[in-house]
Amino acid sequence: MNVVPQIAYFSMEIALELEMPTYCGGLGLLAGDMLRAAADGQLPLVGVSLLHRKGYFCQKLDQQGTQSEQPCEWTVERFVKECQARVIVKIEDRAVHVRAWQYEVKGNKGGIVPVYLLDTDLPENSEWDRHITDQLYGGNEWYRLCQEIILGIGGVRILRALGHDHLTRYHMNEGHAALLAMELLDEHALEAGRQTFNHDDIEAVRRLCVFTTHTPVPAGHDKFPLHMVISALGRNEVIEMREVFCCEGELNMTYLALNLSHYINGVAKKHTEISQRIFAGYKIHDITNGVHADTWASPPIQRMFDRYIPGWREDNFNLRHALSLPAADLWDAHAQAKNSLLDRVNFETNSGMEANVLTFGFARRIADYKRADLIFHNIERLREISQDTGPFQVVISGKSHPGDPVGRETIRKIFRSIKTLKNSIRIAYLNNYDWELGRLMTGGVDVWLNTPLPPMEASGTSGMKAAVNGVPSLSILDGWWIEGCIEGTTGWAIGGAPKNENPAQRTPADAESLYDKMEYIVIPLYYRERERFIDVMRHSIALNASFFNTQRMLLQYVLSAYFGNTEE
Numbered sequence: 080m081n082v083v084p085q086i087a088y089f090s091m092e093i094a095l096e097l098e099m100p101t102y103c104g105g106l107g108l109l110a111g112d113m114l115r116a117a118a119d120g121q122l123p124l125v126g127v128s129l130l131h132r133k134g135y136f137c138q139k140l141d142q143q144g145t146q147s148e149q150p151c152e153w154t155v156e157r158f159v160k161e162c163q164a165r166v167i168v169k170i171e172d173r174a175v176h177v178r179a180w181q182y183e184v185k186g187n188k189g190g191i192v193p194v195y196l197l198d199t200d201l202p203e204n205s206e207w208d209r210h211i212t213d214q215l216y217g218g219n220e221w222y223r224l225c226q227e228i229i230l231g232i233g234g235v236r237i238l239r240a241l242g243h244d245h246l247t248r249y250h251m252n253e254g255h256a257a258l259l260a261m262e263l264l265d266e267h268a269l270e271a272g273r274q275t276f277n278h279d280d281i282e283a284v285r286r287l288c289v290f291t292t293h294t295p296v297p298a299g300h301d302k303f304p305l306h307m308v309i310s311a312l313g314r315n316e317v318i319e320m321r322e323v324f325c326c327e328g329e330l331n332m333t334y335l336a337l338n339l340s341h342y343i344n345g346v347a348k349k350h351t352e353i354s355q356r357i358f359a360g361y362k363i364h365d366i367t368n369g370v371h372a373d374t375w376a377s378p379p380i381q382r383m384f385d386r387y388i389p390g391w392r393e394d395n396f397n398l399r400h401a402l403s404l405p406a407a408d409l410w411d412a413h414a415q416a417k418n419s420l421l422d423r424v425n426f427e428t429n430s431g432m433e434a435n436v437l438t439f440g441f442a443r444r445i446a447d448y449k450r451a452d453l454i455f456h457n458i459e460r461l462r463e464i465s466q467d468t469g470p471f472q473v474v475i476s477g478k479s480h481p482g483d484p485v486g487r488e489t490i491r492k493i494f495r496s497i498k499t500l501k502n503s504i505r506i507a508y509l510n511n512y513d514w515e516l517g518r519l520m521t522g523g524v525d526v527w528l529n530t531p532l533p534p535m536e537a538s539g540t541s542g543m544k545a546a547v548n549g550v551p552s553l554s555i556l557d558g559w560w561i562e563g564c565i566e567g568t569t570g571w572a573i574g575g576a577p578k579n580e581n582p583a584q585r586t587p588a589d590a591e592s593l594y595d596k597m598e599y600i601v602i603p604l605y606y607r608e609r610e611r612f613i614d615v616m617r618h619s620i621a622l623n624a625s626f627f628n629t630q631r632m633l634l635q636y637v638l639s640a641y642f643g644n645t646e647e
């Protein structure tokens with residue numbers, strides 16, 4: 080068969096543009112970077128997500144670090160065009176009307192990837208239904224299920240209504256979109272002249288579907304009580320075909336996606352290994368995440384690349400030539416990016432940060448396993464290091480999920496530590512971590528910190544963004560850093576390899592290891608062996624940015640998941 084492949088990429092969140100709050104964190108930025116790489120490569124992809132009129136949330140922090148949340152309203156019409164198509168999805172026997180808005184991801188050679196953002200805010204719908212597509216990861220379980228019904232089932236129907244009849248692959252970026260496979264089962268049954276699907280439809284659907292899992296712990300997988308699913312969808316097949324749909328009274332979206340995909344992958348080698356253990360009956364492949372180099376390199380770094388590494392945007396493998404970047408130019412480009420960050424930090428927090436002081440950065444979702452407060456484990460030791468070894472300053476940012484009391488408390492705890500250290504170390508917590516701030520921070524700090532509790536970090540991508548900017552990582556050996564860390568060459572590892580210790584044992588040891596690396600290696604190198612520090616910066620770009628990018632990642636999806644052999 081000689082069909083041009085056409086791929087539909089489904090994701091609950093996609094970061095499409097700085098001013099569009101249609102994402103929460105890493106998953107959405109990865110999806111956006113993937114589509115940006117596809118547009119650059121002029122590949123036949125289309126994206127599907129929800130409109131998220133109220134975004135995830137905008138964060139406000141008071142003096143104590145107590146977080147409050149506000150909806151991020153945005154002017155939809157400024158960024159997207161309404162499509163004429165309308166479809167109907169049944170929820171609890173109500174007809175929910177769905178429309179789509181089209182966004183165009185534009186590539187660097189004129190390629191365009193259309194993205195359809197689904198929206199239920201139509202006058203035909205009940206007041207409650209009009210808000211289904213408002214808030215990313217908001218509401219309760221029922222709200223989330225309704226969102227996933229719109230995304231999966233509504234998404235496939237909108238694609239058909241828009242004339243996408245010949246799609247050769249449906250890629251589920253995480254399990255949220257798994258109900259799309261049920262819609263494909265229905266379509267296949269209908270073509271075979273049957274009213275309902277059965278086991279004969281499974282193989283055809285599996286050939287079409289690709290699933291990327293992003294969570295290394297079973298508890299992180301999306302699931303819904305069966306009675307809830309039945310009342311929403313009214314489909315008894317969910318129980319009759321239990322080996323496809325259910326496990327112990329629940330519809331587990333991950334298992335649904337696993338059962339109905341021919342190609343399944345984890346997002347880093349370690350994560351794939353762990354997923355293979357959790358999902359023993361399935362073959363899990365391995366495609367390590369990347370970032371869109373063009374999007375994450377700061378403007379001064381981009382100008383330097385343009386001068387010394389022509390063609391780096393079109394072909395990221397060229398970044399290996401960073402090994403020959405002149406030290407003075409690399410340092411100067413980095414200094415400009417650092418100034419942009421410090422201007423913002425000083426303007427917002429009045430913390431008086433200085434350009435010639437070694438600056439560490441830490442920013443991510445404040446979830447418990449990320450251990451955002453690890454650096455404050457022993458405040459006295461931290462103070463001693465800054466007094467005896469050399470000064471440093473720290474820029475921190477991150478949102479906690481509104482429903483996560485531990486995360487909210489972690490932010491308050493960090494604020495207390497910042498106050499305690501007020502007279503010895505400059506530390507700033509920036510409000511409302513988002514894409515723009517992420518760009519400033521990963522480009523503008525000198526060393527990127529990451530301290531998750533292994534093996535919880537599936538991949539992590541912010542350290543890859545830092546690498547594009549020549550910013551080395553000082554990180555726990557977990558996720559991508561197991562592959563990216565060459566000690567002393569691309570950055571530094573904190574702690575040893577995970578040995579399944581319990582967190583209470585592991586955390587103090589990791590903190591000591593972090594302090595040791597700061598005291599004996601990173602700070603002395605920065606102040607006393609600048610040439611060698613710059614060499615680490617070069618290797619971050621040459622060895623890591625040339626590989627951990629979405630161009631290489633997309634190529635792997637194309638070769639193995641989109642074009643690949645489906646007869647496994």
Ligand SMILES: *Cc1c(COP(=O)(O)O)cnc(C)c1O
Pocket residue numbers: 103104105106108442443444512513514517518538539540541542544
């Ligand atoms: C890159 C990014 C993330 C994900 O970073 P991790 O290293 O995977 O935690 C989250 N939020 C924003 C705003 C980002 O830019």
